[in-house]
Amino acid sequence: MGPGVTGLLGPNGAGKSTLISMMGGFLPPSSGTVTLDGVPVWRNTEAYRSIGLVPETEAMYDMVTGWEFVLANAKLHGLSKPDDAARAAIEQVDMADAQDRDISGYSKGMKQRIKMATALVHDPTVLLLDEPFNGMDPRQRLHLMELLQSLAAQGRTVLFSSHILEEVEEIAGTIEVVVAGRHAASGDFRHIRKLMTERPHQYTIRSSDDRALAAAIIADGSADSVDVSSGALAVQASDFGRFVHALPRLARDREVRLLEVTPADESLESVFAYLVAR
């Protein structure tokens, strides 16, 4: 990965956090290497000068104030002017007003922002963020997105993970899709969207006359396949937009009453699974 924003996309349990842990030097790869500028990050504490890590865990030293915590992080980095760095980092995440309150009293979004501040305080060239938008309200999300984009524009390498395509789409130049521990797809958001929308959609339909409806759907041509073998109709349609518009019309014309129309596998997991199986 190089400069710019890279989005790590995948359902929960896909291995996004595992990947980020490896990049952050907290998990050794079982094979292969994870390097930063050619140097392995495992057992390499010097690498942390260049890496800013925003972990998913909510837990932090919450018996201190936001200011004290960011300042401590600045000092742990051995910065020559820790106070200035802490002040700048807190400004960047818009937490100056709340900095003198104990972290234990912060909301989830505020804790996320303080986490960001600790990751930015040493001006790292690489930023690794594990599900950074979790718990953020729309305004905070927008603010963070703008921040990430400006950081990337400065030439930094920013990686963030999410299971929400829309989040990743908005700012990631490159998207890496991870499913069930495997690298499923890679590309810009247009490419990924195309992969995902081109997959055939499945519908389960129960009606007053399944076979008549099936015949009508086949004749119409908006579906790839119709299966009547189980108790209900199982329809597979690549051009689901066309199919969804055609279905009510076909049913009405044949005087078939639609009892139940259920889109199957709308979950992100199945979409991703499709990408892996492809």
Place this chain on the structure above:
Amino acid sequence: MNGTVMQLTARGLLGRRRAALLVILPLLSLGLAGLTRWASHADVHASSVLANSFAMGTLLPLMSLLVSTGVIGAEIDDGSIVYMLAKPLKRRVILFSKLIVALAAVLVFAVIPTMLTVLIAGDEGGRLMVAYGVSAALAAVAYTAIFVTLGVVTRNAVVFGLLYALLWETVLGGYVPGIRAVSARQWALSVGERMLGTDAGPWAVTSEVGMATGLIMLTLVTVGAVYLGVRKLQTLTLSSVE
């Protein structure tokens, strides 16, 4: 040693509810001391038995365990230790800094109360108090090193620690002669025994081992534990389960 690590660790140790827990056992010990003094009319032997069995046998290891979970165990458990580890800091510096904070806390919340326990329950010119103070301090160093390292090495440090403190040292140690020789408490008491000279016997400060053996074992175990702790901290893996 890193001052910021020590500060954060100290705040973490004393800033949570654990701080309240830290005073309960010492206060209990002092209470028992008062009771013992009243019941035995400040008999030095009785005072020593209390100090040996409760203060050194229960208070000291349990407080070391409590403190060690507070200086590193809890942070590893909830993952907040990532903020200390993802820094250009040598892991041994981090561990040493935490050990110092832990030792200071055990001194304040266990060793000094042990000395006060003896003072309250009965003493002769302060000699028993000093003997127990030195023994407790030596045992504190070993226990702290062991339990802090246990906290780094395993997620079940508290269980193992309790098994060790309550089962090994106290129960089994009372019945099985061989085990008694493999005990930080016995090693530490060997010094107290030597310090008291001829009074050691009558005052029930006896050890299964001689002072030389005791000091050597304490050193070996402490150094070994710290070494293991640093090694494990260097390869600590943190990955949140999705």
